[in-house]
Amino acid sequence: MITRSQNNITKPRNPTDDTILYPIPRALLAAVDSAIIEPTCYTTVVKVPEWRTAMNLEFDALLKNHTWSLVPQSQARNLVGCKWVFRIKRHVDGSVERYKARQIDIHNAFLHGTLSEDVFMSQPPGFTHPQFPTHVCKLQKAIYGLKQAPRAWFSKLSSRLLQLGFCGSRSDSSLFILKHDSFTMYVLIYVDDIIITCSKAMAIDDLLHQLSSDFAMKDLGKLNFFLGIEVLENATGVILSQQHYILDILKRTNMQDAKPVSSPIASSTSLTAYEGPSFPDHTLYRSTVGALQYLSLTRPDIAFAINKLSQFMHAPTLLH
Incomplete structure (x- = not known):
């Protein structure tokens, strides 16, 4: 075995100063309380009030969005299965923020995508319609777990940004740029996480107001956490x-x-x-x-x- 001293490695100095995937957002990669784990079994989750509340909220959002209509099973072709996927949303410091079925910048983003083909899926576990227990769901909108859902959502959002005068970047298809006489605005999209930056704060407010007419949005305020990266500002600049x-x-x-x-x-x-x-x-x-x-x-x-x-x-x- 080669020791550290033999390898010239020294200790550093201390610094001086249906399939229905109803996923909760991917847990931010952080140090977590080992006592709070993400469940994998529906029969276990249904006994926990916090998770049951999260499922109810997600199911209500799906119904409100008119994501599917119930049809007799005889109409179904290539029936897609259904399961719940559970994740815990956490604060920047790794502590549990809350049990939530979906909390993103644009609420239930994938549900906004439009499908161009017929897709049928079984009813979600625990939420079978009491009057139509054998019916299946014919999807009207895209849903988590479908292969085409991310593309359908991106197409929906990018089309709206282009209507508002943005141009897609040639070097990055996820970056949209709006150039105005008095400001330049950048919108960066990673699936359903969005960063907006502009030299004019009022322009950002105007964009959020316009997008909110099409999508249910939550303004997370000042950027401090994105894709597992903490963003810290100080007197000299920004630290990632x-x-x-x-x-x-x-x-x-x-x-x-x-x-x-x-x-x-x-x-x-x-x-x-x-x-x-x-x-x-x-x-x-x-x-x-x-x-x-x-x-x-x-x-x-x-x-x-x-x-x-x-x-x-x-x-x-x-x-x-």
Whole structure:
């Protein structure tokens, strides 16, 4: 075994200063209270008042949106199954924000997409219509879990932005730009998470007002958390941090008590394929390297080491 001292790795100095997927948004990757876990079984969830309330809210939103109509099962072709998917929405610090079936910038975003084909699905567990228990749902709108749902939603939102005068970026299809004599506005879309930035605050308010006539929206206010990245402002600019994402990686790899080092890899280290005993869990290795690649967005100092380790995804060893 090669020790850290032999590898010229030192400890850093301390700083001085139907299928119906009714998913709750993906839990933000953060250090979490291990006592509060995401359930996977409907029969267990239905006994918990908070989850039952979340399901009721989501089901009511689906009905309000006229997502489906009940039809006899004889009309159904290629019936799609149905299940609930449960996630916990959390604060930036990892604590539970609340049990919610969906909480996003635009409420129930995928339900706004329009389908161009007939899709039938079974009624959701726990919400079978008492008068029509054998009927199935004929979808009028897109719904979570359908392969075409993300595209249908993006088409709906992007069409509306183009109507408002935005132009799509040539370099990024998720970026829309509005140029005006007195300001320039940028809208960045990642599925149903949206960032709006502009030099004129009133212009943002006007855009939100126009979009709210088409979509049920929630203004989350000042940007402070996006896709697992914390956004912190100070006197000199903006800091992007993934502290809680790091803590989650450490927890998943059982390295909470590992000692920190000043460099992710020693300059003298030479890694080769098939060197050393095989790593027992190839899936864990690959998922960890993938998570660290995302972390390198805000920690470029680890990029070289992670890119090096990604060369051995097919056959990782204990040395890797």
